Amino acid sequence: xPEAEVMCQEPEVDFTLIDRIIRDDFxxxxxxxxxxxxxxxxxxxxxxxxxxxxxxxxxxxxxxKIYEVATFYASFSLIPKGKxxxxxCTGTACHLKGSGGMVKHIAGKLGIAPGxxxxxxxxxxxxxxxxxxxxxSPVVVLDEKYHxxxxxxxLNELIDxxxxx
Amino acid sequence: xxxxxxxAAVLSGVKRFVGGQELEQHRQALIDRTDPxxxxxxxxxxxxxxxxxxxxxxxxxxxxxxASGAAIKVMPEVKRTGCHGFCSRGPLLTLQPEGLFYQRVKxxxxxxxxxxxVIGGELVKRLLYKPQGAKESIAKVGDIPFFAxxxxxxxxxVGRIDPFDINDSLVHGAYKALNKVLNEMSPDQVxxxxxxxxxxxxxxxxxxxxxxxxxxSRQPGRHYVICNGDEGDPxxxxxxxxxxxxxxxxxxxxxxxxxxxxxxxxFLYVRMEYPLAVQTLTRAIxxxxxxxxxxxxxxGTGFKFKVSVSTxxxxxxxxxxxxxxxxxxxxxxxxxxxxxxxxxxxxxDSPSNLNNVETYANVPEIILRxxxxxxxxxxxxSAGTKVFSLTGNVHNVGLVEVPMGTSLREIVYGIGGGIxxxxxxxxxxxxxxxxxxxxxxxxxxxxxxxxxxxxxIGSMMGSGGMIVMDENICxxxxxxxxxxxxxxxxxxxxxxxxxxxxRMKDILTRLTLGEGREGDxxxxxxxxKFTNSFSLCGxxxxxxxxxxxxxxYFREEYDAHIRDKKCPAGVCKPLYYYEIDPEKCTGxxxxxxxxxxxxxxxxxxxxxxxxxxxxxxxxxxxxNCKFDSIKIM
Numbered sequence: 001x002p003e004a005e006v007m008c009q010e011p012e013v014d015f016t017l018i019d020r021i022i023r024d025d026f027x028x029x030x031x032x033x034x035x036x037x038x039x040x041x042x043x044x045x046x047x048x049x050x051x052x053x054x055x056x057x058x059x060x061x062x063x064x065k066i067y068e069v070a071t072f073y074a075s076f077s078l079i080p081k082g083k084x085x086x087x088x089c090t091g092t093a094c095h096l097k098g099s100g101g102m103v104k105h106i107a108g109k110l111g112i113a114p115g116x117x118x119x120x121x122x123x124x125x126x127x128x129x130x131x132x133x134x135x136x137s138p139v140v141v142l143d144e145k146y147h148x149x150x151x152x153x154x155l156n157e158l159i160d161x162x163x164x165x
Numbered sequence: 166x167x168x169x170x171x172x173a174a175v176l177s178g179v180k181r182f183v184g185g186q187e188l189e190q191h192r193q194a195l196i197d198r199t200d201p202x203x204x205x206x207x208x209x210x211x212x213x214x215x216x217x218x219x220x221x222x223x224x225x226x227x228x229x230x231x232a233s234g235a236a237i238k239v240m241p242e243v244k245r246t247g248c249h250g251f252c253s254r255g256p257l258l259t260l261q262p263e264g265l266f267y268q269r270v271k272x273x274x275x276x277x278x279x280x281x282x283v284i285g286g287e288l289v290k291r292l293l294y295k296p297q298g299a300k301e302s303i304a305k306v307g308d309i310p311f312f313a314x315x316x317x318x319x320x321x322x323v324g325r326i327d328p329f330d331i332n333d334s335l336v337h338g339a340y341k342a343l344n345k346v347l348n349e350m351s352p353d354q355v356x357x358x359x360x361x362x363x364x365x366x367x368x369x370x371x372x373x374x375x376x377x378x379x380x381x382s383r384q385p386g387r388h389y390v391i392c393n394g395d396e397g398d399p400x401x402x403x404x405x406x407x408x409x410x411x412x413x414x415x416x417x418x419x420x421x422x423x424x425x426x427x428x429x430x431x432f433l434y435v436r437m438e439y440p441l442a443v444q445t446l447t448r449a450i451x452x453x454x455x456x457x458x459x460x461x462x463x464x465g466t467g468f469k470f471k472v473s474v475s476t477x478x479x480x481x482x483x484x485x486x487x488x489x490x491x492x493x494x495x496x497x498x499x500x501x502x503x504x505x506x507x508x509x510x511x512x513x514d515s516p517s518n519l520n521n522v523e524t525y526a527n528v529p530e531i532i533l534r535x536x537x538x539x540x541x542x543x544x545x546x547s548a549g550t551k552v553f554s555l556t557g558n559v560h561n562v563g564l565v566e567v568p569m570g571t572s573l574r575e576i577v578y579g580i581g582g583g584i585x586x587x588x589x590x591x592x593x594x595x596x597x598x599x600x601x602x603x604x605x606x607x608x609x610x611x612x613x614x615x616x617x618x619x620x621x622i623g624s625m626m627g628s629g630g631m632i633v634m635d636e637n638i639c640x641x642x643x644x645x646x647x648x649x650x651x652x653x654x655x656x657x658x659x660x661x662x663x664x665x666x667x668r669m670k671d672i673l674t675r676l677t678l679g680e681g682r683e684g685d686x687x688x689x690x691x692x693x694k695f696t697n698s699f700s701l702c703g704x705x706x707x708x709x710x711x712x713x714x715x716x717x718y719f720r721e722e723y724d725a726h727i728r729d730k731k732c733p734a735g736v737c738k739p740l741y742y743y744e745i746d747p748e749k750c751t752g753x754x755x756x757x758x759x760x761x762x763x764x765x766x767x768x769x770x771x772x773x774x775x776x777x778x779x780x781x782x783x784x785x786x787x788x789n790c791k792f793d794s795i796k797i798m
Contacts, residue, residue: 033495034478038437065496072497072656073478075437091399092594092632093556095646101783105761129481129650131438132402133216134556135252135563146216152761152783 013050017043022058030059034069037076045085046077082117082124084162087141091130094138102138103127105152109159122162181457183465185344188335188458195336204241204283205261206230209324211248211406212441213563214255218272222256225272229279236284244333247410247445249324251311253562254294259306259324266306267292297560297582311561314580316542318550319526320566323410328445331413331452339413340458342529343420347466350532355425356382359528361536363548368393368484368521369596369627370703371547371616377518381426381508384516388428390419390470391512391519393489394435394442397481398597399650401630403552404522406564408435408442411526412449416459416472418525421532423470426518431472434489437479446474481598481654485702486519487511488656499656500702521628523552543569547615551629555581558588558635565631570613573605577633588635592718595619596627598647598654599707601714602640623714625707639736640719641726645673647711655704662705665696669712677737681727686716735797738782742798745786747772749794756786756795 021039026032033055040051047070056063070076088094088103103114106125110118117124133139136148142158182188208214208223227243234240241260249257254268260282267278270292281287293302294309303309317323326333334340346355360375381388392415396404408415419431435443450472453459461469480498482488488498490512511517527549531539540548547569553576555565560582567576573593577583584590592602595614601624603609612618619626634643648670657663669692672685693709693716700706716723725731732740745756745765750772757765757773764780767773775786787795 031493031495032475034492035476038476038478068497069478069495073480074653075479092598092630092646093400093562095399096557096632096634096638096643098784100646101781105781105783128438129397129479130399130401131216132212132396132405133252134400134402134554135213135255136216137556139216148216151785152781153759153785156761 013048015054018051018054019058022055028059030061033059033061033066034073037070041076045081046079080117080121082121084122084143085124085126087126087128089131089137089139090127091134093134097138099138102140102150102152102155106155106159109156123159181455183457185348185464188340188344188464192335195332199336202262204239206241206243207246207259207261207325208243209249209255209257210245211252211409212402213248213252214257215441217255219256221272222258222270222275225275229275230283233279233284241283244327245329246325247323247328248406248564250320250564251561252564253560264306265304266294266309268294311563311580311582314575315566316550316568317566318530318542319407319523319552320564322414323406326411328410328412329448331449331456334411334413340417342532343417343458344464346421346424346532347464347468352382352425352427355421355532358532358536362531362539363536364524364527364531364539365547365616366521367523367527367551367628369625371626374520374524377508378422378425380506381516381518384509386515388426389512389515389517390423390426390428390431391490391493391517392419392431392433392522392525393484393486393519394433394522395477395484395489396436396628397484398628398630400554400556400632401597401628402554403564403629405439405442407522407526408439409445412446413453414526414529415522416449416453418528419472420459420463420470421528422518422520422525424468429469429471431470432493433472433474434477434493435474436477443474443476450474482656482704485704488702489519490517499658502701544613544615546617551614553629553631555631555633557633558584558638559633560585569615572611572613574610576614576631581633584633584635588637590633591636591638592634592640594632594634594643595630596625596710597630598650599704599710600624600627601710602634602643602718604718623710623717625710637734637736639732639734640715640722641673641676642736644711644715645670645677648673651704651708659700659705661696662700662708665692666708668692669709673712676723676726679726679730679737679739683727685727686720686723690716742777743775743780743782743787744796744798745773745775746794746796749792751792753791755789755791759785759789761785
């Protein structure tokens with residue numbers, strides 16, 4: 001995706017909110033940087049660059065360090081995500097019951113790689129290493145709703161439903 | 166109504182306990198108001214049951230009970246609890262005091278349960294558990310082999326108490342041990358008791374807990390007590406269930422550790438994929454602080470211990486102790502060399518004691534009953550019990566707590582109920598991604614599970630994930646899966662781990678695509694041994710275990726991939742195809758209906774065929790065929 005397109009999709013960053021997260025929720029404590037970033041991401045569904053610049057200045061941590069953390073941990077994203085997030089569990093129990101094939105199937109159907117977002121910004125496909133619901137594997141989570149014992153057929157239905165909205 | 170309201174009433178009168186006696190008086194008052202024989206409906210709301218809709222069940226159950234109020238003699242308390250353990254049968258519901266067990270309960274069953282069982286005293290037969298192959302259903306929890314064969318020390322309260330209500334934990338004995346250590350024991354006596362118990366770390370390495378506490382306590386400076394709840398092994402959910410089902414056991418264990426080591430600050434590092442655990446622990450800390458059981462001046466003794474929850478951000482390597490501490494400091498989680506131990510210089514360069522969730526949860530009971538009592542469970546070298554999460558191709562998927570030294574046979578067949586669909590047991594994988602696959606039928610079904618034994622045969626105890634694999638699991642593909650996982654999760658600072666894993670992944674991927682060459686296995690072994698020898702942390706030094714153990718025990722499967730270009734288990738897609746046996750196919754059309762790729766064709770009541778061009782090998786037809794007519798070729 002061209003960079004310019006991503007940039008213009010970015011929402012306005014509300015610095016009062018970022019400030020509240022940094023100072024009120026975490027007392028400006030540098031050690032809580034990961035949790036501050038999580039709070040920012042919870043709000044915007046990704047880490048907007050201006051917010052990270054602000055964070056860097058507010059807690060006096062170089063932007064490179066913030067970038068290092070943002071790219072080291074799998075849960076952080078520097079690019080905006082889709083409206084609907086589809087998590088496919090690829091933990092061992094789910095893998096043995098075919099979750100790898102499901103990831104490939106969805107990736108093919110949506111035309112994106114795992115971690116990617118569709119051009120219409122409707123879907124982001126993500127894999128997760130274990131949700132602890134191994135008894136009902138394979139598990140797929142669409143927008144925080146669990147779908148136990150998922151099948152390729154069910155995924156087709158879910159995606160078609162969202163697309164029909 | 167009973168406990169729920171009365172407990173709230175009692176709580177409203179309590180501010181902070183300023184002494185141990187007050188705590189015990191409060192506990193006694195709660196117990197006096199709690200009739201152990203009062204009717205209770207326990208709804209399992211662990212992650213497994215939640216995934217299949219137990220929160221809806223809880224709500225409809227509460228509504229159904231309220232709606233039938235007039236007809237019920239003694240109103241039952243509908244209680245939300247943590248994991249009952251029998252996850253494959255969820256949503257689960259237990260009716261006390263009789264101990265009736267209903268499984269796979271749907272919200273629409275709630276009304277019938279209230280009418281028939283609560284009011285009428287009759288069983289709802291279709292909701293009872295029936296073991297595989299048995300004719301009779303079993304009504305009571307205590308008679309179900311899955312539960313009856315377990316020994317619950319760590320999980321004794323999990324699934325029985327409401328994890329969101331501290332008073333319920335107090336009724337069941339929480340903070341009794343903390344009261345005891347603060348008023349009757351010196352820090353050294355606490356350490357001595359833990360040493361006597363021979364408790365070893367439950368996170369995988371198995372280091373003696375008492376020794377760790379002792380060496381940390383001897384260090385000068387501010388001490389930190391850290392709990393590792395970053396349960397990263399895929400397929401393992403023991404720690405999640407403890408944090409979600411009995412948070413106060415973990416907090417109490419940490420507080421006792423803090424007292425023993427002279428610490429005033431603790432951290433719980435929990436993985437972000439466990440939102441329920443974070444929520445439960447956060448609430449538990451607040452409730453314990455309100456009562457003066459955590460925080461400043463605990464029980465009026467002047468002992469101070471503040472705890473907070475930190476969440477991980479999705480990095481497996483942060484389960485490694487030094488990486489975890491680095492992550493707690495808000496940095497990237499890269500392990501550091503251990504020539505200086507964390508007990509000397511860990512978090513904030515200060516003496517830090519890090520234990521696993523299950524280790525801390527064991528502590529209160531050891532304090533109350535004594536170390537000698539604890540060594541009565543388990544084996545000489547591995548004392549106590551261990552919680553396993555039993556998953557994969559086994560009938561009874563769930564949480565299993567057994568004494569150390571229990572045989573794999575007992576766990577997989579006795580408790581697990583054996584392998585579904587008349588398949589053969591092929592292997593058991595323990596120890597997470599850096600563990601090993603144990604070939605079961607041939608040699609090791611009667612091996613006793615403990616720290617030493619598993620290491621001897623090339624696997625490890627790990628944190629307690631136990632994944633059962635049947636004949637349809639390809640060992641080459643499984644090792645590709647684990648190596649791929651570790652490639653993603655390696656922090657990248659040691660070249661052997663970073664590059665060795667990537668090379669191994671390339672080779673294994675080639676094998677699963679049918680592009681294997683002679684000499685690949687030898688090359689894998691060479692790289693694997695090198696990776697294990699020259700990496701820094703626990704992740705790197707055990708990273709090649711899945712490859713090495715599968716080569717050791719399943720060499721013939723590697724050879725089949727390389728020489729015959731066949732995947733005997735029917736997993737590696739280019740190396741097999743499905744075919745319908747016309748002799749066995751009845752033309753029922755089920756596979757045609759289930760096929761998402763529309764690759765199955767055929768007229769009703771006539772043998773069907775699969776179009777190999779269209780087939781995506783998703784296994785739907787194979788799994789669904791009732792006549793065993795679909796063959797892996």
